[in-house]
Amino acid sequence: MATTPDSLEEVTLASLSTENLYRELLSRIGEDPTRDGLLDTPKRMVKSMEFLTRGYTMDATQVLHNALFDVEYDEMVIVKDIEFYSMCEHHLLPFFGKAHVAYVPNGKVIGLSKIPRLVDMFARRLQVQERLTREVAEAIEQAIKPQGVAVILEAEHLCMMMRGVEKQHSSTTTSAMLGVFKENQTTRHEFLSLVRRNS
Ligand SMILES: Nc1nc2c(ncn2[C@@H]2O[C@H](COP(=O)(O)OP(=O)(O)OP(=O)(O)O)[C@@H](O)[C@H]2O)c(=O)[nH]1
Numbered sequence: 615m616a617t618t619p620d621s622l623e624e625v626t627l628a629s630l631s632t633e634n635l636y637r638e639l640l641s642r643i644g645e646d647p648t649r650d651g652l653l654d655t656p657k658r659m660v661k662s663m664e665f666l667t668r669g670y671t672m673d674a675t676q677v678l679h680n681a682l683f684d685v686e687y688d689e690m691v692i693v694k695d696i697e698f699y700s701m702c703e704h705h706l707l708p709f710f711g712k713a714h715v716a717y718v719p720n721g722k723v724i725g726l727s728k729i730p731r732l733v734d735m736f737a738r739r740l741q742v743q744e745r746l747t748r749e750v751a752e753a754i755e756q757a758i759k760p761q762g763v764a765v766i767l768e769a770e771h772l773c774m775m776m777r778g779v780e781k782q783h784s785s786t787t788t789s790a791m792l793g794v795f796k797e798n799q800t801t802r803h804e805f806l807s808l809v810r811r812n813s
């Protein structure tokens with residue numbers, strides 16, 4: 615059943631193009647969207663937002679693109695220091711940092727480049743750091759059913775730096791440990807020490 619808009623304002627908003635919505639936003643913050651420097655800004659904002667949220671148009675199957683290989687290797691695989699940029703769902707401000715991802719295979723491995731691609735896919739959505747961490751781990755678990763997956767994210771949140779509590783030096787670490795990384799202390803410690811190692 616079609617929903618009926620409550621007010622004239624809702625009708626008007628719904629019929630606006632995204633570009634015009636951004637133009638309206640510029641006016642509402644006190645700017646003049648017709649001044650020279652801002653003329654193309656709504657168009658740029660649309661393009662930029664499409665890029666920053668392009669993760670919504672992707673899914674893990676598409677990203678992994680059959681790069682799952684049968685390999686006899688049952689030691690830990692770690693891809694660390696994967697830089698990522700995301701946006702917090704509360705303020706739409708960036709949070710960014712590094713992801714460290716590991717798994718212990720169970721007959722299948724993932725094409726190495728696909729791990730940063732997975733991180734990017736989930737990062738390019740509105741996120742909280744905890745969910746982003748968990749989603750990366752669960753996508754790997756689903757794709758190759760490994761013996762275990764571990765993901766650590768270290769990030770700085772601009773919503774805590776340039777506004778709000780205004781703390782410039784705090785960083786947030788989140789982790790998701792599945793399978794052997796949760797059950798086996800030795801495996802978990804091996805992962806943590808490899809992540810901490812500088813080379
Ligand atoms: N757990 C978690 N919290 C986040 C993340 N990103 C932002 N936040 C927090 O979300 C909370 C939103 O709190 P509110 O009190 O509703 O919003 P606010 O008034 O803007 O809060 P302040 O940032 O403290 O000014 C804040 O504490 C943010 O720091 C995240 O990735 N994970």
Ligand SMILES: [Zn+2]
Pocket residue numbers: 702703704705706707771773774
């Ligand atoms: Zn925020």
